[in-house]
Amino acid sequence: MTPPQRRRRxxxxxxxxxxxxxxxxxxxxxxxPERLYILTGAAxxxxxxxxxxxxxxxxxxxxxxxxxxxxxxxxxxxxxxxSVAEISAYLSLPxxxxxxxxxxxxTAELVQARxxxxxxxxxxxxxxxxxxxxxxxx
Amino acid sequence: MDFKSSDTVPGPRxxxxxxxxxxxxxxxxxxxxxxxxxxxxxxxVSEIRPLTTEETMTQAGIGVDDNYGSDTKxxxxxxxxxxxxxxxxxxxxxxxGTPGQERFWFLWNGLFEGALGAVVLLDTRRLEVSFDVIGxxxxxGVPFVVAVNSFPDAPRYPTAELRGALDLPEEIxxxxxxxxxxxxxxxxxxTLMRFLHSLAVQHVPA
Ligand SMILES: Nc1nc2c(ncn2[C@@H]2O[C@H](COP(=O)(O)OP(=O)(O)O)[C@@H](O)[C@H]2O)c(=O)[nH]1
Ligand SMILES: [Mg+2]
Numbered sequence: 364m365t366p367p368q369r370r371r372r373x374x375x376x377x378x379x380x381x382x383x384x385x386x387x388x389x390x391x392x393x394x395x396p397e398r399l400y401i402l403t404g405a406a407x408x409x410x411x412x413x414x415x416x417x418x419x420x421x422x423x424x425x426x427x428x429x430x431x432x433x434x435x436x437x438x439x440x441x442x443x444x445x446s447v448a449e450i451s452a453y454l455s456l457p458x459x460x461x462x463x464x465x466x467x468x469x470t471a472e473l474v475q476a477r478x479x480x481x482x483x484x485x486x487x488x489x490x491x492x493x494x495x496x497x498x499x500x501x
Numbered sequence: 502m503d504f505k506s507s508d509t510v511p512g513p514r515x516x517x518x519x520x521x522x523x524x525x526x527x528x529x530x531x532x533x534x535x536x537x538x539x540x541x542x543x544x545x546v547s548e549i550r551p552l553t554t555e556e557t558m559t560q561a562g563i564g565v566d567d568n569y570g571s572d573t574k575x576x577x578x579x580x581x582x583x584x585x586x587x588x589x590x591x592x593x594x595x596x597x598g599t600p601g602q603e604r605f606w607f608l609w610n611g612l613f614e615g616a617l618g619a620v621v622l623l624d625t626r627r628l629e630v631s632f633d634v635i636g637x638x639x640x641x642g643v644p645f646v647v648a649v650n651s652f653p654d655a656p657r658y659p660t661a662e663l664r665g666a667l668d669l670p671e672e673i674x675x676x677x678x679x680x681x682x683x684x685x686x687x688x689x690x691x692t693l694m695r696f697l698h699s700l701a702v703q704h705v706p707a
Contacts (some may be wrong), residue, residue, distance in 0.1 A: 366625070366658050366666035403575040413610050416554065416583075417595045418525035419519070434512045443518035446526055446595060452552035453512050457578075458609055459556055480528045480592075481615035482643075486701035487628055490592075492615070494527065495694045498586030500689050501546060 414462040416448040419477040426473070433464055434473075441474060513705055517549050518638045527588075528595045529693065530613060532638075533622035534630035536648040539598030539682035540582040541681065542622060547584025555580040556608040579605045580684070596690075601634045619645040620682070620692050625655045628666065635667060646674040646696050648689045672699075 423442040426434060433454065440453055451461045468474045480490060502506070532537050544551045558577040582598045599612065606612055613619065619638055623631040638645050647667065651657075658666070660675050669675065674692045678685045685696075 364656050366656070366662060367629045368666050369629075369635065369668045371636065371668060398547045401596055405616040415611050415615055416597070416609050417528045417615075419523060419593075421521075432504050436504075440510065440512045443513075443521065444523045445513070445519065446585075446593075448551060448554045448595065448597075449513070449585075451554040452583075453510060457556050458554055461609075465696075477523075477525055479528065479615060481611070482617050485704045486617075486697050488698060490527070491617075491694055491701060494588055494594060495591060495698070496689060497586065497592070497594065498687055498690055498694065501586060501683070 384497040403473055414447055414476070415479050415481075417446045417457065417479045419446055420443075420450060420465065421475045421477065421480075422473065423475050424473045427471075430473075434468060437461075437464055437468065438473060444477065503620045513549070519587070519593060522590045523587075523593055524591045526593045526595055526614050528597060528612075528692065530597050530599050530616045530619045530643075531622055532601055532619055532634050534601045534624070534627060537547050537622045537624045537627075539622055541622075541651075542648075542678075542680035542686045542689070542703050543582050543584040543598045545681060545683045546586060546690065548587060549585050551582045551598075553582050554609075558605075560610060579608055581609065597678045601630060603633070603637050606637075615645065618697050619643050620689055620693055620705050621645050621647045622648060622650055624650055624652055625658060625663075626652065631667070635669070637700075644693075644697055644700060646676070646689070646693045647675055648678045648680075648692075650678050655689050672696075677683055 394425075419436075420441045421444045422438045427436045429437065433456070436454055437450060438448060445453075447461055447465065449459065450456075450465075451458050454461065456464070464476065465476070469476060480487075531542055533539055540551060553579050558579060559575075580598065581600070584596045586596070588594050612699070621631055621634055621638070621669065632702045635645075635647075647663075647669065649663070663675055668674075674696050676689060676692055678689050680686055
């Protein structure tokens with residue numbers, strides 16, 4: 364039996380179209396959680412990075428009396444470092460809702476964010492070797 | 502919003518807490534069609550019980566107050582299972598099992614852009630499901646390997662034939678696996694890491 368054959372698409376050199384949010388992007392509208400940015404605390408010069416699924420969040424203060432139930436729950440969860448994905452899973456809240464919650468908590472300095480290590484154009488060999496070593500122990 | 506009281510939210514078990522020394526995370530994406538074994542693979546290597554994060558895709562009524570008109574919106578919930586592997590006291594790896602359709606990918610910020618690489622998991626009974634995924638990864642420059650999940654009644658093709666069908670260059674690894682077995686799934690991840698490492702070595706300045 365012969366497998367089906369993949370055909371490469373013609374316009375491969377063109378960059379993929381930017382995803383457009385439903386309703387179309389509106390100038391100056393920042394409701395989309397993809398456009399929320401947080402302080403990473405790591406980069407020099409106060410550079411901002413988006414909240415990633417694997418940004419690690421650590422609680423740095425007790426919940427203030429004004430904290431909402433969601434905020435209190437998040438602050439309780441992150442006494443040990445926890446990824447945004449895990450926060451979303453444990454709180455049963457969509458990722459976008461968690462990023463909005465975190466933006467407020469970061470502004471109020473109730474939590475700290477540890478930015479993920481992302482893929483570089485030139486891969487970091489020592490990082491890859493560390494991961495391989497970790498997988499070997501599995 | 503209907504929200505459980507913070508005292509009742511089940512958090513991670515004590516043994517699932519990351520150490521305070523954990524500085525950063527990296528991620529790998531396992532992408533493939535429905536039922537191809539993504540969740541199984543995540544679960545077989547994860548140190549935590551696989552968890553689910555979801556995002557809601559709203560088709561209409563964006564920006565409308567949640568208390569009003571909620572019945573006029575059509576919302577699609579897209580779920581993604583994930584797991585975790587501690588690498589060192591400072592570094593942790595997350596694995597995401599992601600649906601194959603690209604329209605879901607941008608729901609999660611930088612899911613592919615930030616990933617070290619991807620595993621395209623495929624089932625030879627529905628090979629064509631992976632064609633679009635492979636094309637998208639190529640376009641986005643996301644390095645990937647192909648893992649063929651061996652279902653018992655699936656056709657088995659020689660690797661060369663599969664490579665031809667998928668139109669993949671010689672350097673991209675294609676391996677068979679059984680996503681239910683930890684050793685097999687770990688070997689898939691090791692294959693990806695070795696492939697990424699080979700790319701890094703190529704980049705060493707002369
Ligand atoms: N025989 C066999 N069954 C598998 C394998 N991997 C997954 N399955 C089964 O296939 C079904 C779908 O797997 P699942 O991980 O939920 O697929 P997903 O939709 O890609 O997350 C489940 O019933 C699994 O038990 C495999 O390697 N071999
Ligand atoms: Mg699944």
